[in-house]
Amino acid sequence: MNNLPQIFTNPKFGEVRSIEIDGKIYFVASDIAKALGYQNTSEAIKYHCKGVAKCYIPTNGGNQEMNVIPEGDIYRLAAKSELPGAEEFESWIFDEVLPTI
Numbered sequence: 001m002n003n004l005p006q007i008f009t010n011p012k013f014g015e016v017r018s019i020e021i022d023g024k025i026y027f028v029a030s031d032i033a034k035a036l037g038y039q040n041t042s043e044a045i046k047y048h049c050k051g052v053a054k055c056y057i058p059t060n061g062g063n064q065e066m067n068v069i070p071e072g073d074i075y076r077l078a079a080k081s082e083l084p085g086a087e088e089f090e091s092w093i094f095d096e097v098l099p100t101i
Contacts, residue, residue, distance in 0.1 A: 005057055008097045010035075013089055018101060019068060021055060025101050026068035028057065037083030048080050049073040071098070 005017040005028070013035035017028040029052060033041035045052060051070045056063040069077075078090045 006101060010092055012085065013092065017057065019055065019057060024070065026053060026070055027074060029067040029069045032069065032074055032077055035089055036077055036081040036086055044077060048076045
């Protein structure tokens with residue numbers, strides 16, 4: 001892990017954490033899947049994400065190993081989501097979050 005995660009908060013979608021690894025931005029996969037309304041986040045990540053990596057992210061309980069995904073996997077998860085707000089979530093991530101990183 002190269003740095004501390006950035007945390008982005010949205011009243012509708014909750015918190016989404018991002019982290020830079022070797023100059024590339026990744027997002028905590030479970031944060032994205034939860035925000036998109038997936039009931040079983042592990043299954044959603046397993047079946048829809050192609051670029052999953054693992055890294056240790058600091059949390060209140062200490063460093064925890066988490067799955068992180070690149071931008072392309074956010075598109076894949078959003079495309080498969082049945083949440084009516086999936087398109088709104090995409091707009092938030094790509095129009096507001098990514099430009100600030």
